[in-house]
Amino acid sequence: MVEDIGALHDEYGGQWHVRWKAPGIAALLDADGQALPDRNAAEKLVNRRLYAVREALPETDDEEFYHVDLLGMEAVLSSGEGLGVVTKVHDYGAGTSLELESGQIIPFTLACVPEIDRKANRLVVELPEMVEVEGDLSGDVKIRS
Template sequence: MVLLGEIGAAQGLKGEVRVRSYTEEPADIAAYGPLRNEAGTKTIEIERVRVTPKAVIARIKGVTTREAAEALNHTKLYVARDALPEAADDEWYVGDLVGLKAVSAEGGPLGTVAAIHNFGAGDIIEVERTEGGPSLLVAFTDDTVPKIDIAAGRLVLVPPEEIEASDDGDA
C-alpha cells in the first residue's frame, strides 16, 4: 500500500473534509479510485474535490454531516502499489526506495534506507547505518544520491563532508 494523503478537519456543515494530498497534483488524489485506511479495513471513495488556495476540499461518499466528517479526521489514505502508474526514469516512489541498501561511491556498505522525510524544505533520506549508531539524515539531491538502482536493490549515497568528518570524531 502507498500513502496518497490524509484526511484533516471537517469543512463546513455538509460533510466535506480537508485533505492533505501527497500526489503531484493535489486534486489527483481523487483519480485513483477507492482508497483504504491504514488498517485496510475501510474503503474511502472521494466523489469530488476542489482545490482552494488554502486546502484540498473533498466530498467523501456516504459522508453528509459535519459529525461524520469529523470522525474521519487523521485518516490516512492508501492505494495498492499496482494501481499507480509506472514512475518515469528519473522518478521513484518512496515505497520503492525504503529498504534499499545504501553504499558509498566506492561501493562500501553504509546502511539501509529507512525512510524519506519531507519537512517542507525538500526531501531527506534517512539511512540506518550498517555499524549501528544514529541514522544518517542527508538531503536527497542528485549530488548526495547520484545513482539509484531499484533492480539491484541499492543506491549510492555521498554524504556531505561535514557528516563524514563528524563520523570520524573531527567535528
C-alpha cells in the same frame, strides 16, 4: 487524478473513494459511494491514513520516485561499503532527505544520491563533506552541501 487510483484503504480495513466536488474541494465517499453524513462523522476520521495500491499509481519518470519506492533500499557508498537501509523519507518543503536505520540523514539530491538502481533495490550515496546552514533556525534557512 485521484479518481483514477480507485479505492483507498485505511488501517482498519475500511474502503474509501475520493471525488473532486470543485477545484480544491474533495469529497470522501465510503465503500458504498455515500458521502459522509455530517461534520461529526468527518471529525472521527481526522488523521486516518489512507493507502493506495502501488500498482494503481501512475508510472514515474526515470528521476521521479514515490516515497515507498525508496523505503527499504540499501544505501551504499561508491566504494561499495554499506551504510544501511532507508527507513524514512522526509519532505518538509525545503527538500527531501532519506533517513537510514542508523538515524543518519542523507539529502536526497543528485550530488548526494547520484545513482539509484531500482532493480537491485540500492542507491549510491556520496556523503557531503559538510552541510552548511545559513540563516536563523527560527526563520528562513538555506542549506548547502
